[in-house]
Amino acid sequence: MKAEIIAVGTELLLGQIVNTNAQFIARACADLGVSVYFQTVVGDNTARLKEALTLAKSRADLIICTGGLGPTQDDLTKDALSELLGQQLIVHQPSLDYIETFFRSRGVPMVESNVRQALMLEHSDPLKNDNGMAVGVALTQEKTHYILLPGPPKEMKPMFEHYAAPWIASKLEGVAPLFSRMLKFAGIGESALEHELLDLIKAQTDPTIAPYAKEGEVAIRITTRAASQAEADRKLEPMEQEIRRRLSQHIYASDDVTLEYEIVRSMRGRGLTLAAAESCTGGRLSDMLTAIPGSSAVFEGSIVCYTNAWKHKLLGVPMSVLEGPEAPGAVSDETARLLAENLLKQSTADFALSITGVAGPDESEGKPVGLVYVAVATKNGTTVSKKLQLAGNRESIKLRAAKSALYQLWQLLRN
Amino acid sequence: MKAEIIAVGTELLLGQIVNTNAQFIARACADLGVSVYFQTVVGDNTARLKEALTLAKSRADLIICTGGLGPTQDDLTKDALSELLGQQLIVHQPSLDYIETFFRSRGVPMVESNVRQALMLEHSDPLKNDNGMAVGVALTQEKTHYILLPGPPKEMKPMFEHYAAPWIASKLEGVAPLFSRMLKFAGIGESALEHELLDLIKAQTDPTIAPYAKEGEVAIRITTRAASQAEADRKLEPMEQEIRRRLSQHIYASDDVTLEYEIVRSMRGRGLTLAAAESCTGGRLSDMLTAIPGSSAVFEGSIVCYTNAWKHKLLGVPMSVLEGPEAPGAVSDETARLLAENLLKQSTADFALSITGVAGPDESEGKPVGLVYVAVATKNGTTVSKKLQLAGNRESIKLRAAKSALYQLWQLLRN
Numbered sequence: 001m002k003a004e005i006i007a008v009g010t011e012l013l014l015g016q017i018v019n020t021n022a023q024f025i026a027r028a029c030a031d032l033g034v035s036v037y038f039q040t041v042v043g044d045n046t047a048r049l050k051e052a053l054t055l056a057k058s059r060a061d062l063i064i065c066t067g068g069l070g071p072t073q074d075d076l077t078k079d080a081l082s083e084l085l086g087q088q089l090i091v092h093q094p095s096l097d098y099i100e101t102f103f104r105s106r107g108v109p110m111v112e113s114n115v116r117q118a119l120m121l122e123h124s125d126p127l128k129n130d131n132g133m134a135v136g137v138a139l140t141q142e143k144t145h146y147i148l149l150p151g152p153p154k155e156m157k158p159m160f161e162h163y164a165a166p167w168i169a170s171k172l173e174g175v176a177p178l179f180s181r182m183l184k185f186a187g188i189g190e191s192a193l194e195h196e197l198l199d200l201i202k203a204q205t206d207p208t209i210a211p212y213a214k215e216g217e218v219a220i221r222i223t224t225r226a227a228s229q230a231e232a233d234r235k236l237e238p239m240e241q242e243i244r245r246r247l248s249q250h251i252y253a254s255d256d257v258t259l260e261y262e263i264v265r266s267m268r269g270r271g272l273t274l275a276a277a278e279s280c281t282g283g284r285l286s287d288m289l290t291a292i293p294g295s296s297a298v299f300e301g302s303i304v305c306y307t308n309a310w311k312h313k314l315l316g317v318p319m320s321v322l323e324g325p326e327a328p329g330a331v332s333d334e335t336a337r338l339l340a341e342n343l344l345k346q347s348t349a350d351f352a353l354s355i356t357g358v359a360g361p362d363e364s365e366g367k368p369v370g371l372v373y374v375a376v377a378t379k380n381g382t383t384v385s386k387k388l389q390l391a392g393n394r395e396s397i398k399l400r401a402a403k404s405a406l407y408q409l410w411q412l413l414r415n
Numbered sequence: 416m417k418a419e420i421i422a423v424g425t426e427l428l429l430g431q432i433v434n435t436n437a438q439f440i441a442r443a444c445a446d447l448g449v450s451v452y453f454q455t456v457v458g459d460n461t462a463r464l465k466e467a468l469t470l471a472k473s474r475a476d477l478i479i480c481t482g483g484l485g486p487t488q489d490d491l492t493k494d495a496l497s498e499l500l501g502q503q504l505i506v507h508q509p510s511l512d513y514i515e516t517f518f519r520s521r522g523v524p525m526v527e528s529n530v531r532q533a534l535m536l537e538h539s540d541p542l543k544n545d546n547g548m549a550v551g552v553a554l555t556q557e558k559t560h561y562i563l564l565p566g567p568p569k570e571m572k573p574m575f576e577h578y579a580a581p582w583i584a585s586k587l588e589g590v591a592p593l594f595s596r597m598l599k600f601a602g603i604g605e606s607a608l609e610h611e612l613l614d615l616i617k618a619q620t621d622p623t624i625a626p627y628a629k630e631g632e633v634a635i636r637i638t639t640r641a642a643s644q645a646e647a648d649r650k651l652e653p654m655e656q657e658i659r660r661r662l663s664q665h666i667y668a669s670d671d672v673t674l675e676y677e678i679v680r681s682m683r684g685r686g687l688t689l690a691a692a693e694s695c696t697g698g699r700l701s702d703m704l705t706a707i708p709g710s711s712a713v714f715e716g717s718i719v720c721y722t723n724a725w726k727h728k729l730l731g732v733p734m735s736v737l738e739g740p741e742a743p744g745a746v747s748d749e750t751a752r753l754l755a756e757n758l759l760k761q762s763t764a765d766f767a768l769s770i771t772g773v774a775g776p777d778e779s780e781g782k783p784v785g786l787v788y789v790a791v792a793t794k795n796g797t798t799v800s801k802k803l804q805l806a807g808n809r810e811s812i813k814l815r816a817a818k819s820a821l822y823q824l825w826q827l828l829r830n
Contacts, residue, residue, distance in 0.1 A: 011627055013451045015442025016636075018435055022456070027430030036428045037463060041437065041454035048452060055470070071606050072626070073616065106804050111610055131808050152628075154811060276719075282705025283698035286719045290697025293776050293809060301725040303718055304691075304701045309763070310716040314729075348724070361708050394708060 001172060003034045004060035006052050008067035008077050009151055010043040021066040021149075021156055028160055032168055033178045033225065034062060044074040050084050057084075057144050062168065067151030069134035071113040077148055078119055078137065085141050087121040095126065095135040102133070127163040131155045138167045145171055179232030180223040181240055184253040184262075187407040190218045196246055200239070207239050216396070216403040217259065252410055259406045264292045264299070266413055274409070275349040276302035277315055277339040278402075279330065279356040280372060285402040300349050311335065316342040329365040331356055336373035337383050344377040351412070352377045355405050357388070359397045370397055374405040376412055384408060416587060418449045419475035421467050423482035423492050424566055425458040436481045436564075436571055443575060447583055448592040448640060449477060459489040465499050472499075472559050477583065482566030484549035486528040492563055493534055493552065500556050502536040510541065510550040517548065542578040546570045553582045560586055594647030595638035596655055599668040599677075602822040605633045611661055615654070622654050631811070631818040632674065667825055674821050679707045679714070681828055689824070690764040691717035692730055692754040694745065694771040695787060700817040715764050726750065731757040744780040746771055751788035752798050759792040766827070767792045770820050772803070774812045785812055789820040791827055799823060 005022050012019055022039045029036050037060065042052045049068070056063045068077030082089050096118035103110035117134040120126050127136030127147070132155035137148040147164050149156045169177070185193055190213040194201065197220070200209055207224040222239050226232035244251060253262045267274060276299075278285050286302040289295050305311040308322045308330055317338045321328055328334040339354035357372025358364045370392070375385035386408055390400045420440050426432050437454045444451050452475065457467045464483070471478045483492030497504050510533035518525035532549040535541050542551030542562070547570035552563040562579050564571045600608055605628040609616065612635070615624055622639035637654050641647035659666060668677045682689060691714075693700050701717040704710050720726040723737045723745055732753045736742055743749040754769035772787025773779045785807070790800035801823055805815045 010625065012438075013441055013454065014445045015438045015440070015451075016627060017629065018433055018438045019454075020433055023427075023430045023433045025430070026428055030429050036430075037458065038467070039428065039434075039456035043452065052453070072609050074625075102806065108607075111606060114606065131811070154808065278698075278701075281702075282710075282714075283693075283701025283717060283719065284705075286693075286698025286721075287696075287702045287813070290699075290719075290721065290774075291810060291813070295697075296721055299697075299721050301719045301721040301729075302698060303729075304698065304705075304716045306701075306705065306711055306714050306716040314716075314718075359705075395706060398702070398705070 001034045001061045001175070002059070003029050003036045003062040003064060004056040005029075005036060005039040006049075006056060006063060006065045007039070007041045007151075008044065008049060008065060009041070010045075010074070012041045012067075013043045020153060021151065024153070024157060025064055025066065025160065028165060029064075031178060031180065032165060033172065033175055034168065044068060044076055046076050046080050046083070049076060049080040053080060053084050061143070062145040062147070062171075064147045064149065064164075066149045066156055069117065069136070069148060069150045071111070071117050071133075073113075075116065078116075078121070081137075081146060081148065082121055085121065085146075087123055087141075089119040090122050091115070092118050092120045092126045092135045095129070095133070099133050125167065127159050127167070129155055130158050130162070136163065138164060140171070176225040176227055178223055179226055179229065179236065180221050181236050181254060182256045183220045183222070183240065183243060183251050184255070184257065184259070185218045185220070185247065185250045186252050186259050186403065186410060188218065188247070188250045193218050193220070193247070193250075197243065200242065207235055209239060209243075216399045219256070258288070259403060259410060260288045261292050263406055263410055263413065264289065264295045267298045268294060272298065272351065272413075273300055273349040274298055275300045275343055275347040275352045277343045277352065277354040278302055278304045279306060279311065279339075279354075280359040281355045281398045281402045281405075282306060282359075284398045285353070285355060285405060288402055288406075300347055303343065305339070311339065315339050329367070331358055331365055331367050331371060331373065333373050333375075333385050333387060336375040336385050337377070340375040340377035340385075341383055344379070350379050351409060353405050353409055355401050357390075357397070357401055359394045359401070361394060372397070372401045372404070374401065374408055376405070376408050378412065384412065416449045416476045416590060417474070418444050418451045418477040418479060419471040420444075420451060420454040421464075421471060421478065421480045422454070422456045422566075423459065423464060423480060424456070425489070427456045427482075428458045436566065436568060439568070439572060440479055440481065440564075440575065443580060444479075445593060447580060448587065448590055449583065459483060459491055461491050461495050461498070464491060464495040468495060468499050476558070477560040477562070477586075479562045479564065479579075481564045481571055484532065484551070484563060484565045486526070486531050486548075488528075490531065493531075493536070496552075496561060496563065497536055500536065500561075502538055502556075504534040505537050506530065507533050507535045507541045507550045510544070510548070514548050540582065542574050542582070544570055545573050545577070551578065553579060555586070591640040591642050593638055594641055594644065594651065595636050596651050596669060597671045598635045598637070598655065598658060598666050599670070599672065599674070600633045600635070600662065600665045601667050601674045601818065601825060603633065603662070603665045608633050608635070608662070608665075612658065615657065622651055624654060624658075631814045634671070664826075673703075674818060674825060675703045676707050678821055678825055678828065679704065679710045682713045683709060687713065687766065687828075688715055688764040689713055689766045689768065690715045690758055690762040692758045692767065692769040693717055693719045694721060694726065694754070694769075695774040696770045696813045696817045696820075697721060697774075699813045700768070700770060700820060703817055703821075715762055718758065720754070726754065730754050744782070746773055746780055746782050746786060746788065748788050748790075748800050748802060751790040751800050752792070755790040755792035755800075756798055759794070765794050766824060768820050768824055770816050772805075772812070772816055774809045774816070776809060787812070787816045787819070789816065789823055791820070791823050793827060799827065
């Protein structure tokens with residue numbers, strides 16, 4: 001099956017936003033075994049959108065559009081497809097009910113234009129929007145499949161994964177489906193990981209293996225086509241075992257989950273709890289942990305001690321450690337350990353984690369950007385700490401420091 | 416002038432990388448006053464690349480390609496354009512000299528395929544590559560302008576800025592450049608904003624006005640063409656004033672900056688400081704604030720009080736307020752106020768901000784997902800608080816709650 005992705009939005013043509021949707025869908029199509037030959041971006045203009053759809057229809061079996069499903073006058077994707085295919089737009093009543101209830105519950109009057117978000121083509125399947133108001137659309141006409149998805153990634157991605165992908169898969173009869181396993185790694189960078197597996201990557205045929213890196217994490221995906229899960233398992237298992245043999249100490253999951261998810265899951269299952277003291281990460285670690293539903297059973301809280309005064313007053317780090325010509329300073333192993341140990345004492349948590357460092361853009365205490373100390377204090381009285389030299393800008397240093405601290409914790413949890 | 420951007424690379428079609436080049440070029444074109452009507456992504460395939468070029472030629476005056484200028488067999492962009500236009504490829508001697516010197520200086524033998532990177536079309540201008548080997552190409556044939564740029568952003572961006580942009584500008588005689596102003600809004604959603612400005616949006620000719628929404632923020636861009644900044648200002652000013660007249664209480668900046676950036680900037684300038692107590696946002700607010708370089712002058716720290724025990728022990732909220740059949744509960748106006756007021760007392764900050772609510776996915780204390788209370792306590796003894804009912808999933812509720820709290824603070828700062 002050949003697919004074409006059309007992203008709709010003048011903000012893309014003006015370069016105000018990056019077309020991350022195209023990447024997400026392209027990768028998801030690859031996972032489904034669907035080949036993408038073209039991606040197009042077109043503005044909020046019915047004539048040009050119809051032109052793009054007509055061209056795509058002439059060369060693709062599946063056309064996936066994102067954007068232009070909102071309530072405003074600029075949102076024209078459903079109108080354009082409706083005109084092109086000669087199908088009326090009709091109201092999808094459950095979506096309209098949801099929108100009406102939403103406005104009513106907030107005591108805000110619903111404006112007429114919001115009805116547009118509940119529209120679908122008369123001979124289409126609705127795709128449920130679990131994170132917004134605009135209903136998606138899937139339909140087949142004259143052997144061409146069309147999928148319309150909303151533009152905001154928070155709405156588009158779950159709609160694709162939960163509703164569009166199964167719909168597409170149902171149209172893929174006769175093609176052996178793809179099966180894959182994802183191994184997630186922590187405490188190792190992408191190039192080091194690739195170096196360890198270079199012979200396997202170079203020699204790959206079936207299964208294929210591919211490294212991925214995103215958001216401070218690296219992963220290896222092993223993929224094959226097979227008639228059944230059992231056949232796929234027979235093909236995937238030896239490759240997974242070989243990778244585990246080489247890198248087991250870095251593998252924290254065999255699913256596409258984050259390190260913080262895995263830690264929350266594991267600690268929750270064992271009734272363990274955690275508190276944190278964050279300096280240079282400024283709340284990033286806490287934000288990552290509390291992004292996981294159910295984290296409240298594990299995460300007691302944190303103190304974001306951005307100033308030395310807070311490190312001293314709330315976490316009992318002596319000023320003689322923090323300041324002065326002979327002092328180790330706020331960015332030091334001593335401070336990291338004291339933050340973790342003192343927090344552990346004043347909380348009821350089983351583990352206390354601390355991070356202190358220089359996120360940049362400027363150096364601090366004469367110490368270089370990227371220098372970070374993390375520590376984990378445990379109830380049994382031991383504290384482990386680690387000095388890191390991280391690369392990147394302020395944002396990536398915050399992210400990598402938080403992930404590195406979680407990796408220290410994960411190593412303790414595993415043993 | 417109408418432009419079309421063609422990004423070449425199978426790795427884009429597979430979703431292995433994001434097409435950030437298209438965004439960069441699109442924005443640069445907008446700055447030059449060149450309108451981009453389509454963006455296309457095509458793989459490393461001569462036939463499909465020629466198809467994309469032929470289509471672009473039929474509807475654009477300027478075609479900008481990125482990618483496919485490297486040394487490998489997959490790098491086909493120059494070959495495709497050469498075939499399409501019937502122009503020979505010739506060696507650009509200075510580029511070849513550079514490549515040869517590069518290999519010689521490293522003591523590595525140059526392989527034959529590296530010569531390909533020095534090729535240009537016979538009737539083209541070379542575009543110098545200051546950060547790599549592949550020379551770029553600019554040419555005009557039958558009134559259509561073509562620009563070929565390398566794919567790696569670190570080579571493409573400087574080549575565009577230093578060589579391609581001036582080349583394009585030289586073809587733009589007589590076209591007035593674009594000028595625009597960005598107004599950023601807080602405390603109002605995209606549809607409500609558009610509703611307030613609907614008559615202006617519908618009647619827009621010159622200047623144009625367009626709403627944008629991303630990451631919990633909304634913006635309006637006002638754009639016009641003018642011969643000079645002064646002429647642009649004369650055209651843009653009345654529209655900006657009309658929008659300000661209607662919505663001044665929501666406009667926090669006339670630049671493309673975030674609300675947290677504006678708050679840090681404003682507080683820093685006035686020597687004011689801030690502390691926070693976060694419950695349902697779990698550190699998101701602190702992470703947003705500490706993403707701003709220089710925030711350490713403003714932000715003292717925060718207590719992420721995820722459990723009732725932390726709210727009680729670290730922030731002095733009485734257990735009788737937090738728990739019990741008659742208690743207001745952790746998610747209440749009382750708790751939000753106490754968190755802010757007690758934090759203010761125990762810190763030296765001028766403002767203490769608090770957030771407590773239900774981020775979901777499950778309700779809490781019998782209260783619905785999205786119910787959030789924010790409060791700001793100020794040194795002069797007053798506390799303001801606000802009850803919110805936010806939409807979205809756990810992640811967007813955290814984001815919107817943090818932005819809403821910042822909006823409360825911003826309102827106080829403004830007065």
